[in-house]
Amino acid sequence: MPERKRLVAGNWKMNGLQADGVALARAVAARVGERHACELLVCPPATLVTAVGAALAGSGVGLGGQDCHAAASGAFTGSISAEMLKDAGCSHVIVGHSERRHGHGESDADVCAKAAAAWRAGLVAIVCVGETRAEREAGQAVEVVSAQLAGSLPDGASAARLVVAYEPVWAIGTGLTPTSADIAAMHAAIRGRIPPATRILYGGSVNPGNAAEILALAEVDGALVGGASLKAEDFRAIAEACR
Ligand code: PEP
Numbered sequence: 246m247p248e249r250k251r252l253v254a255g256n257w258k259m260n261g262l263q264a265d266g267v268a269l270a271r272a273v274a275a276r277v278g279e280r281h282a283c284e285l286l287v288c289p290p291a292t293l294v295t296a297v298g299a300a301l302a303g304s305g306v307g308l309g310g311q312d313c314h315a316a317a318s319g320a321f322t323g324s325i326s327a328e329m330l331k332d333a334g335c336s337h338v339i340v341g342h343s344e345r346r347h348g349h350g351e352s353d354a355d356v357c358a359k360a361a362a363a364w365r366a367g368l369v370a371i372v373c374v375g376e377t378r379a380e381r382e383a384g385q386a387v388e389v390v391s392a393q394l395a396g397s398l399p400d401g402a403s404a405a406r407l408v409v410a411y412e413p414v415w416a417i418g419t420g421l422t423p424t425s426a427d428i429a430a431m432h433a434a435i436r437g438r439i440p441p442a443t444r445i446l447y448g449g450s451v452n453p454g455n456a457a458e459i460l461a462l463a464e465v466d467g468a469l470v471g472g473a474s475l476k477a478e479d480f481r482a483i484a485e486a487c488r
Pocket of ligand 1: 449470
């Protein structure tokens, strides 16, 4: 089986004006240097993609979008297509983040169409899945995530163009994380449901203090980082935990 190079991706969400984004990108590039312990990616808000891409030029840190529309173009006010992200310099796009699934009512079918759009544009799709607290407490976490995977992955998935991010909804932005045993068990369950060698990231309150333990778990191939990715030093420390 080919080696799965670890990936640490920062999701900046709706944070940053031009000057903040460029300063953060420069600080990330300066701190991680040229020899990364893992593949690194930042996903700024759409307004910052071009400026952040320029600030990261030559650093080896990749650029991703946070969401895309399923269509390539058209009358979809306020939306951005995968082709537009590709054109702006992105290599990846996050789809199905819980803030889209739960905050914007996106279904598995919507996420599936967005992942297919990412592939059509030549982007790697980072497909997010994860259970709510109520679903975990009801013992349904694996069942819920399995159903999300079944409904969210288009035909033709492969390790080259798919990354799966397991992000328990209740762990995002809360400071809470599942136990290491629960993360390992979920990643093992996901592994059996996706193409061989596809990377599986863990996301949900990853920080410099817990990254090493999480990244050492079997079947954890990296992290999707929200809040801690807004501090260059914390992002660097999480990336270092890949070593
Ligand atoms: C996320 O939004 O994908 C995320 C994991 O956020 P946080 O790290 O802040 O929990």
